Amino acid sequence: MSMSAPIIEVRDVVKTFGKIKAVDRVSFAIKRGEIFAFLGPNGAGKSTTIKMLTTMLRPTAGELYLDGHDVTREQAKARKSFGIVFQDPAVEEELTAYENMLFHAVLYGVPKAEQQPRIRKLMALVDLWERKDSLVRTFSGGMRRRLEVARGLLHHPKILFLDEPTLGLDTQTRNILWNYVRKLSQNEGMTIFFTTHYLDEAEDVAQRIAIIDHGKIVATGTAAQLAKQTKTKNLEEAYLKLTGEGIRDEVSEDFNGLNVRSVMRGR
Amino acid sequence: MAEVYILWWRHMKRYLRTRSRIIGAVGQPLLFLLALGYGLGSVYKQAGQGNYLHFLVAGVILQTILFSGVFWGMQILFDKRFGFLKEMMVAPISRLRILLGNALGGATISLFQGALVFIIALAIGFRPDNWALFPLAALIMLILSLALTSFGAGLASMVDDFQGFQAINNFLVFPLFFLSSALYPLTNAPELLRILGTINPLSYGVDALRYSLIGETHFGLAKDMLIIGLTLVVCVWFAVNRFNRLQV
Numbered sequence: 001m002s003m004s005a006p007i008i009e010v011r012d013v014v015k016t017f018g019k020i021k022a023v024d025r026v027s028f029a030i031k032r033g034e035i036f037a038f039l040g041p042n043g044a045g046k047s048t049t050i051k052m053l054t055t056m057l058r059p060t061a062g063e064l065y066l067d068g069h070d071v072t073r074e075q076a077k078a079r080k081s082f083g084i085v086f087q088d089p090a091v092e093e094e095l096t097a098y099e100n101m102l103f104h105a106v107l108y109g110v111p112k113a114e115q116q117p118r119i120r121k122l123m124a125l126v127d128l129w130e131r132k133d134s135l136v137r138t139f140s141g142g143m144r145r146r147l148e149v150a151r152g153l154l155h156h157p158k159i160l161f162l163d164e165p166t167l168g169l170d171t172q173t174r175n176i177l178w179n180y181v182r183k184l185s186q187n188e189g190m191t192i193f194f195t196t197h198y199l200d201e202a203e204d205v206a207q208r209i210a211i212i213d214h215g216k217i218v219a220t221g222t223a224a225q226l227a228k229q230t231k232t233k234n235l236e237e238a239y240l241k242l243t244g245e246g247i248r249d250e251v252s253e254d255f256n257g258l259n260v261r262s263v264m265r266g267r
Numbered sequence: 268m269a270e271v272y273i274l275w276w277r278h279m280k281r282y283l284r285t286r287s288r289i290i291g292a293v294g295q296p297l298l299f300l301l302a303l304g305y306g307l308g309s310v311y312k313q314a315g316q317g318n319y320l321h322f323l324v325a326g327v328i329l330q331t332i333l334f335s336g337v338f339w340g341m342q343i344l345f346d347k348r349f350g351f352l353k354e355m356m357v358a359p360i361s362r363l364r365i366l367l368g369n370a371l372g373g374a375t376i377s378l379f380q381g382a383l384v385f386i387i388a389l390a391i392g393f394r395p396d397n398w399a400l401f402p403l404a405a406l407i408m409l410i411l412s413l414a415l416t417s418f419g420a421g422l423a424s425m426v427d428d429f430q431g432f433q434a435i436n437n438f439l440v441f442p443l444f445f446l447s448s449a450l451y452p453l454t455n456a457p458e459l460l461r462i463l464g465t466i467n468p469l470s471y472g473v474d475a476l477r478y479s480l481i482g483e484t485h486f487g488l489a490k491d492m493l494i495i496g497l498t499l500v501v502c503v504w505f506a507v508n509r510f511n512r513l514q515v
Contacts, residue, residue, distance in 0.1 A: 051515075054357050055356075055357060056353060056356060056357060056514065056515045057514055057515075058514065076359065076360075076361055079357055079358065079359040079360075080359040082357075084357055086350065086353055086354075088350045088353075089349075089350050090350040090351055090352075090353045090354045091350075091351065091354075092277065092281075092351050092354075093349075094280065094281045094284055094285070095277065095280055095281075099277075099280065102273075103273055103276075103277055104354070106269050106270060106272075106273040107270050107273055107274070107354075107355065107358045107360065108358055108359060109270075109359060109360075135284075
């Protein structure tokens with residue numbers, strides 16, 4: 001792979017759940033070290049795209065590449081290249097905060113000698129070191145989120161996916177998170193792909209923004225370019241012009257996978 | 268192997284932190300042992316079949332391993348519902364290892380609970396016929412634990428909700444237990460029960476265990492071991508096959 005080749009490449013990707021087309025022929029490419037934001041209303045296809053890129057869902061059609069590896073055919077290699085902070089909570093409540101971090105460090109191949117210092121550094125960063133021995137069950141929503149963010153950074157991946165990472169975080173923690181993410185991008189050349197509902201975050205942090213709606217990318221560019229393209233003053237106006245003012249419903253999780261009735265029918 | 272170990276370690280932590288699960292899982296077989304063992308003991312004796320409590324021990328050990336194995340295998344379903352499965356599934360290790368770590372964790376717990384029930388049986392007066400066969404009993408319990416946890420993991424990969432788990436328990440696990448030779452000898456059972464008992468692989472597990480504990484066997488040890496060995500292979504294949512297709 002040459003350094004100029006895109007580290008993330010998505011070609012004509014489609015994902016359907018039954019009759020619903022969640023992602024409809026999406027294509028984009030992201031450069032090594034770039035900070036890229038995915039903006040869109042609820043149910044626009046942001047999380048579905050991230051799930052396909054991170055091997056959690058198989059695309060109905062199209063191709064996805066991470067660091068030159070076909071995500072569908074070379075899952076294990078693709079997985080080595082990224083880390084992710086999920087949109088929904090994904091912590092083990094019956095383990096302590098430290099144990100959750102240790103679990104991740106071992107599972108994601110952090111060298112043994114580096115496990116303890118890294119865990120300590122990251123937990124201190126999100127202000128949880130004092131609570132390291134508390135069961136996660138006793139944590140508030142914000143604390144769990146902070147723990148997950150720290151965990152996602154633990155194994156220094158080439159690409160970091162952040163699916164609405166700041167949901168439910170206070171301004172202080174949001175700032176800490178984004179400063180750290182910027183540092184990772186600058187110092188380690190880490191590629192950052194994030195989704196968010198906060199337009200100011202996208203404007204401040206992302207070098208390039210894609211706006212997705214009804215499963216299709218409707219515009220791509222810097223915040224300034226998007227405003228220019230839509231003949232509006234700023235990103236927020238551009239965003240509303242592109243996606244409309246209506247309120248959206250999210251497609252339920254239950255659309256993917258089987259339910260018990262189909263199992264009992266013998267599938 | 269560090270990854271497999273940490274997956275296993277997590278189950279141990281969870282298990283040891285929730286004491287109520289330990290008591291709950293052993294309570295039901297104990298109830299069977301006491302209520303049925305003593306309650307039906309005299310009738311069984313009058314029918315000329317010997318000591319029912321002794322007969323029943325292998326059955327309740329199997330019951331413990333069956334319910335516990337399926338439950339801990341089904342932990343995958345709980346992880347899917349509570350989001351933790353994603354954390355494991357996108358890790359840069361093969362699905363086979365993820366499954367292995369989880370299944371070994373569940374199997375260890377099942378084996379431990381089976382052993383606990385055995386110790387309780389000893390405490391209320393049960394004695395194995397021949398202690399020299401105890402290692403065989405331990406081996407059979409290990410095979411059954413691995414097979415049934417894998418079975419649970421495979422099932423968990425196919426369903427999406429807790430109702431699915433309930434349905435599996437009611438329509439699959441309970442019948443498998445009651446229609447095996449766990450609670451009654453197949454020899455004099457009505458034709459239908461005898462046929463169902465004979466096609467139920469669990470019967471062979473109980474039979475092997477019963478042989479190693481009290482020296483009684485319906486099918487013969489060689490046949491028993493062959494069938495439970497095959498059951499283990501099929502269950503592991505089923506789990507791998509289903510888990511590989513799982514999307515989160």
